[in-house]
Amino acid sequence: MTWYLQEGPENDVVISTRIRLARNLKDVSFPWRLSPVELESVRDRVTSAFRDVVRDMGSERPVIVELNTLGDIESCALAEKRIISRAMLKDTRGKSLLLYPGESDGILVNEEDHLRLYSVGAGLCLFKTAGCVIKCAADMEKRLSFAKSDRLGYLTACPTNTGTGMRASAMLHVPGLIRAGVIKRLADRLTKAGYALRGAEGEGSDAYGDMIQLSNQVTLGVSEEQILTDLDRFVHDVAEEERKARRALYENDPPALEDEIGRAKGKLLFSRLMTTEEAMRLLSLVRLGKELELPEMPSYSTLQELFIGIGEGVLQQAAGKPLDPRNRDEERARRIREALRSSM
Amino acid sequence: MLCQKCMQNDATIHMTQVVNHVKEEYHLCRACASALQNGEMGSKSPWGDLFEPVLPGPSLFGYPFSRPDRRAAPKRVVCPQCGESERELRDTGLLGCSQCYETFLDLLIPVFRRAQGHTQHIQVPDDSASWIAITESASKEEENKPTSEIEQLRSELRTAVEREDYKEAARLRDAIHELERESST
Ligand SMILES: [Zn+2]
């Protein structure tokens, strides 16, 4: 089952955990130095190893997606699900996406590095997610030789990934901290420790859905275990501050916040046209209601599914046809209404 | 002074940031600075002046503002394996192949020191088995953590004690006892 339909630890603040490992084949230049033919040869080597791994797992057929065969809607949907980056779509030659059964783990081939293995989990589960992706990498390493050195560990195209090649991140919903205006201070504190805090990627809107992402910046000279332990501690700290900020926000004027959240829910339940920006803002408020344990709120998994499901790519993919902007707003409003009604 | 990003316009925006205890300066033109803030050069930052701690790309190697004494690598170095030149490395911020790491090691060390705070990988046991064991036991712990109200209060109590806020700690302790009494009846 894909991660966003599940509920994980610390789900009242932490939406998801994501770990990726960068790996490169030994004796082949990094993707940006390769010709299209060489890129395809890397892709074929990695894909064939991947097929063997999945077959040994005794699984059904793996999903292999060549990015240059994808239409606009499908690529947009993959970007909205944060499986690929929009930057990756600028040049899709030789790039592919290999998905393990279950949809939460995968490998991006020929992005900045030959392999970017990733795993996503619901809530805060850094160690479990790291366990998955490290096992995937170890299985691949039995069949492929990766570029590494004793002194520098795994060698990557960009020196900001050298060493462990690991980027661990957690996505947090922090309406309390954003309203309290303390994000900048938190970000400075994390930056000094070698960790980063940034806003979730949206389409031009600020503080998209009140979500932030915490991740490690340092990959060299620290062990994977240390990276995860430190990040886990930071996430717990930030989550704790968020809970306090929420409670303060609520206790300051309960009817006012309940009114704001109630109106947001009303709009989501009864609107006929809804833009992505408005939907994200309202869904964030309703999620805050759920987090404050107000009555008659939808489940976390419904909210997570909607956070992902209202993007134009996923929306059109689900509709099975291209929709113009107005039809998208209509379809978005319909999906939200139905999902919320069946969840409350 | 030229903009560090586009290397065409004059840099009119100068910023300083401390990363891993190392002071870092950015010099950008207005266009590049706003592109950066709008997320064109990385992830979106809704907080305007929030920079990525280390900008990938040309600025990684300090180009074109590298201090002369730090340019230890001789000019015209080219990687024998992939043919990347020092100039290309400074322009892209990317290495061409694994051999580049040896070819450009002198240039890389200061970059690692700045961006990573370390210059050497920590060797962990090579077989991933021990690693998988660590993550498995830790992830069992993660799963067993209930997020009940009482657990939350307990964790708040720990942090209150840590910051020596005994008044708050006493309040939390009372609240926990109250809950425990409720659940036992
Ligand atoms: Zn510029």
Ligand SMILES: [Zn+2]
């Ligand atoms: Zn090279």
